[in-house]
Amino acid sequence: MGRKVKASPEIKIKVVKEYLAGEKSVKQIACELQVNCHSVEDWIRKYKSFGSEALITKNKNTCYPPKLKLKP
Template structure:
């Protein structure tokens, strides 16, 4: 089974934009939203390279055929 994203899209955007607007450090903002600094850093990289859509929680194939 796949894992569901723990932080929704809007909060990810809010967190990244707080950082980009110099509201706090990566560590302080990551702590505020309950994620690791490495995860938060990846959000920032994705946001800067691919835009807001890169922060959307991805859906995975939840349907499996009976045929093996």
């Protein structure tokens, strides 16, 4: 089963840049996008640490082979 993403990577990058420029607060961004404030703070933290690539969400969960799962 895939993941449901509320905001696209482009929107995340845009709002993080607006926050860093001092144009909007975390609360304003969260209300506009209808997401939790902690999510916006997490985007900001990831952007500062790893850049815009960190805001791209994978479409699928990681699938591990049974051999690796059963490894002691």
